[in-house]
Amino acid sequence: MVSLLKVYHLFLFKLQGDKMLKKNFLALIVFLLFGNLMLVQAEEEKSLKGKTAPEISLKNLEGEEVALKDYYGKGPILIAFWATWCKPCIKEIKKFKEILKPYREIEEGDKVQILAISVDDSKNISKVKPFAKRKKFDFPVLLDAEKVAQNAFQVFQVPYTFILDKNGKIVYSHTGFKPGDEKEVEKIVKELIEQN
Known part of the structure; x- marks a missing residue:
């Protein structure tokens, strides 16, 4: 996560005048973060299968x-x-x-x-x-x-x-x-x- 922020700030600094490129880059970052969340969710689904449900x-x-x-x-x-x-x-x-x-x-x-x-x-x-x-x-x-x-x-x-x-x-x-x-x-x- 830290490295993504560094890359994001570097691109913001380098691309100060190019708003369209900034928007596309930001959209890419959001997409990657969302994709990562979905992968984590899929792994968690697998990790609970076959186990006894938590006591709640x-x-x-x-x-x-x-x-x-x-x-x-x-x-x-x-x-x-x-x-x-x-x-x-x-x-x-x-x-x-x-x-x-x-x-x-x-x-x-x-x-x-x-x-x-x-x-x-x-x-x-x-x-x-x-x-x-x-x-x-x-x-x-x-x-x-x-x-x-x-x-x-x-x-x-x-x-x-x-x-x-x-x-x-x-x-x-x-x-x-x-x-x-x-x-x-x-x-x-x-x-x-x-x-x-």
């Missing part, structure tokens, strides 16, 4: 403390990190609700559980409950304004999805959302339910 406890919308381990033993767990201001997050959660509905209504045996962890900060936390009600979230919504879960799961952007097996082992993680991602999630959930 968060408050739900009613203010009750809920531990992630309380959901173990009942079937696969889908954890969706989201925010009220994140449009892709809302699209993702809507798709998950639709595609996982049959796996949430299984009469006997393991059912998939959805946990939505809001990353809204303390200024926006009051918006989460009415938002979840308006969007008809019919699963637990946990609040992470203090970034406890985000830090534990190494989440630096949203949407971010994890799937845990019923024992809490991370079997899948994915950042971002594009239509079709939900099919991969359904496939993994179905496999986990069939394994038990």
Whole structure:
């Protein structure tokens, strides 16, 4: 990072009169930094896969403390990190609700559980409950304004999805959302339910 700043300042000094070249150089620096962040994120996704999920406890919308381990033993767990201001997050959660509905209504045996962890900060936390009600979230919504879960799961952007097996082992993680991602999630959930 320091060397990039030195190079940037050197170019600014050398290119004082050429504004277009400065803009292009600045765009290149931003692109390289963003690309580096994406590589780091991909490596972190790989590093958690196969490990037991971090032990975390968060408050739900009613203010009750809920531990992630309380959901173990009942079937696969889908954890969706989201925010009220994140449009892709809302699209993702809507798709998950639709595609996982049959796996949430299984009469006997393991059912998939959805946990939505809001990353809204303390200024926006009051918006989460009415938002979840308006969007008809019919699963637990946990609040992470203090970034406890985000830090534990190494989440630096949203949407971010994890799937845990019923024992809490991370079997899948994915950042971002594009239509079709939900099919991969359904496939993994179905496999986990069939394994038990």
